[in-house]
Amino acid sequence: MDISPERSLSENGGYDRSNEAHADDVNIQSLVEWLNHALPHLNMPLDASEEELRAYLIDGTVLCSILNKFCPGLVEMRGSSEPGPENIRKFLAAMDEMALPRFVLADIQEGYMEPVLQCLVTLKTHIEFNGGKESIREHLRRRWNLPKEFSEGIDNSQVDTMTYGENSSIYGEVRQRDSFDNKYGSASAALAHDGLHKLSEMFQQNQGPYTDISESNILELMKSNGLDNASTRTLFSLVNRILEESIERRNGHVHHMAHIVKKVVQVIEQRVSTLAVNLKDQNNLYKVRLGKCQSRIKVLETLAAGTTEEIQIEKTKIEEKKKLEEQELLRTKQEKIHSDIENSTLKHELETAKKTHEEHCLLLQVQAEETEVELEKKLKELECFLAESKKRVKELESFSKSKSQRWKSKEGYYRSFIDYQSRALQELRAAADSVKHEILKAKRSYTEEFNFLGRIDCVKLKGLADAAANYHSVLAENRRLYNEVQDLKGNIRVYCRIRPFLPGQSKKRTAVEYIGENGELIISNPSKQGKDSSRLFKLNKVFGPAATQEEVFLDTQPLIRSVLDGYNVCIFAYGQTGSGKTYTMSGPNMTSQEDWGVNYRALHDLFQISQNRKSSISYEVGVQMVEIYNEQVRDLLSSDGPHRRYP
Numbered sequence: 001m002d003i004s005p006e007r008s009l010s011e012n013g014g015y016d017r018s019n020e021a022h023a024d025d026v027n028i029q030s031l032v033e034w035l036n037h038a039l040p041h042l043n044m045p046l047d048a049s050e051e052e053l054r055a056y057l058i059d060g061t062v063l064c065s066i067l068n069k070f071c072p073g074l075v076e077m078r079g080s081s082e083p084g085p086e087n088i089r090k091f092l093a094a095m096d097e098m099a100l101p102r103f104v105l106a107d108i109q110e111g112y113m114e115p116v117l118q119c120l121v122t123l124k125t126h127i128e129f130n131g132g133k134e135s136i137r138e139h140l141r142r143r144w145n146l147p148k149e150f151s152e153g154i155d156n157s158q159v160d161t162m163t164y165g166e167n168s169s170i171y172g173e174v175r176q177r178d179s180f181d182n183k184y185g186s187a188s189a190a191l192a193h194d195g196l197h198k199l200s201e202m203f204q205q206n207q208g209p210y211t212d213i214s215e216s217n218i219l220e221l222m223k224s225n226g227l228d229n230a231s232t233r234t235l236f237s238l239v240n241r242i243l244e245e246s247i248e249r250r251n252g253h254v255h256h257m258a259h260i261v262k263k264v265v266q267v268i269e270q271r272v273s274t275l276a277v278n279l280k281d282q283n284n285l286y287k288v289r290l291g292k293c294q295s296r297i298k299v300l301e302t303l304a305a306g307t308t309e310e311i312q313i314e315k316t317k318i319e320e321k322k323k324l325e326e327q328e329l330l331r332t333k334q335e336k337i338h339s340d341i342e343n344s345t346l347k348h349e350l351e352t353a354k355k356t357h358e359e360h361c362l363l364l365q366v367q368a369e370e371t372e373v374e375l376e377k378k379l380k381e382l383e384c385f386l387a388e389s390k391k392r393v394k395e396l397e398s399f400s401k402s403k404s405q406r407w408k409s410k411e412g413y414y415r416s417f418i419d420y421q422s423r424a425l426q427e428l429r430a431a432a433d434s435v436k437h438e439i440l441k442a443k444r445s446y447t448e449e450f451n452f453l454g455r456i457d458c459v460k461l462k463g464l465a466d467a468a469a470n471y472h473s474v475l476a477e478n479r480r481l482y483n484e485v486q487d488l489k490g491n492i493r494v495y496c497r498i499r500p501f502l503p504g505q506s507k508k509r510t511a512v513e514y515i516g517e518n519g520e521l522i523i524s525n526p527s528k529q530g531k532d533s534s535r536l537f538k539l540n541k542v543f544g545p546a547a548t549q550e551e552v553f554l555d556t557q558p559l560i561r562s563v564l565d566g567y568n569v570c571i572f573a574y575g576q577t578g579s580g581k582t583y584t585m586s587g588p589n590m591t592s593q594e595d596w597g598v599n600y601r602a603l604h605d606l607f608q609i610s611q612n613r614k615s616s617i618s619y620e621v622g623v624q625m626v627e628i629y630n631e632q633v634r635d636l637l638s639s640d641g642p643h644r645r646y647p
């Protein structure tokens, strides 16, 4: 026989999990204290955990020992091959016999300690409530209707057999009694009174419908305590048989039978009252538990109420948050849609810009390539030009070197000449001063002599004539020196005048590359390459495009003036057609003195000087005008007509 490991024992006095107290409700410390007190050798730590307590209880020894402590010899623990489960089974059987709630074997084996602890608490409460160890035996005795001797002391061998009863129920009295009768028949026989034993034998022998219960036997049964120890079933069957027999026999033993029935009823009443006491005990126990549970429920309700308010507040907050988040979500969604639209617009614009940019890039690339080719060309040209320029620079350098040497030599020559001239000038000045002095002197003397003219006219006139002669000689000397200077400057002078671009002409097409201050002129010739592409000219002076008519004239004026001293001067303009010969020599507009060319200016100057010198010198001026064309000279002023040739 084995104890069922079912967890739900509500029907047979075990725990119903729906109603069980939580393990936390069980004060382990008080249990440990109780166990230590009952079994001092245990010496369990007071702060033992559930698991530690389980370790103490798992082999069942402590459980059986605690029962034996309060009811010595109640559980036999000897000779077991598997002490753990066997001892626990014995303990559980004893709990069943006491009709106390218990746990199942699997609970303690699997570490589910709540029922175990609750079972121990119940046992503890039961023992304390019923007044210690004697009550267990008394309880057993009352429960099983054992004789009083049972509670006063019992043979261990007899109790041993009791622990192997079937699962019993505190409420299944009749079934338990039968079980008890069946399993512990020998124990009850040993314990029952002789009368009961005889009665039993009588019932076993007389199986027929007519059981012969003699009066002497009944009297004997009534005198003994046999009825007290008989099972309820036996009692009922006895009553049945008596009633059946009395009906059948209809004899005058009714009085005895009634007495027996009365006795049986008393026994049954006694048992019912015992059961009522047990139920009351249990009821009290459950009431205590119920009270505890209710107080805990109240505490929990209070806590739950507080928690509910907090939860409500939290819930409101969460709902508000949720609303805000939903609004935020909506706004974010709208923003997302807006940004999506913007994105697509921007994307479109970007693509358009990208296309435009790519086209522009392509165009630029083409242009860049063209420009690159052009630049390369130009670069090559520039390189060539640079090389040429370098060459020219070298040439110019060598030229300028030779020039500078020449100029240096000329400078030395001019310096010596200027020294000579300055000396001559000083002499001339001194001579002029002396002449002046002489003139003044002569003037004075002339004045004086004029005063005495009348007296000595001839002498004075002679002196005056001498002075005039001196004056002319000085003037002649002056002219000589002046013309010498002109000679030193060079008898043949070559000037170059560069005509500005006429309206409508491109200024880029100039061939003039360089105009030097000392008469250098570089003319380029793009049609030619290399050395011949440009040419250097050296002239007395180069007039640029901005040079005025006056500037051009001033350089030739001294030479022209030397005409008045008897020198021949020739000025001719040379150049291709349209280069500005007429402009330079005659001028564009004769009415404006500013525009006068060299001819007008020269004649004007000569006539002015001759006018100034009129008092002393009279000049005769003649003009000839000839044209040389195709090696033919033509007198333009000839009265003979256009065909006249000169000479």
Ligand SMILES: Nc1ncnc2c1ncn2[C@@H]1O[C@H](COP(=O)(O)OP(=O)(O)OP(=O)(O)O)[C@@H](O)[C@H]1O
Residues within 6 Å of the ligand: 498, 499, 500, 575, 576, 577, 578, 579, 580, 581, 582, 583, 584, 588
């Ligand atoms: N220095 C200058 N400043 C402004 N214009 C000028 C200058 N030189 C020449 N010109 C202008 O250039 C044009 C040609 O000049 P001009 O008639 O003097 O050339 P040319 O050498 O006499 O020509 P051709 O041999 O055919 O007679 C004229 O219109 C003239 O006004």
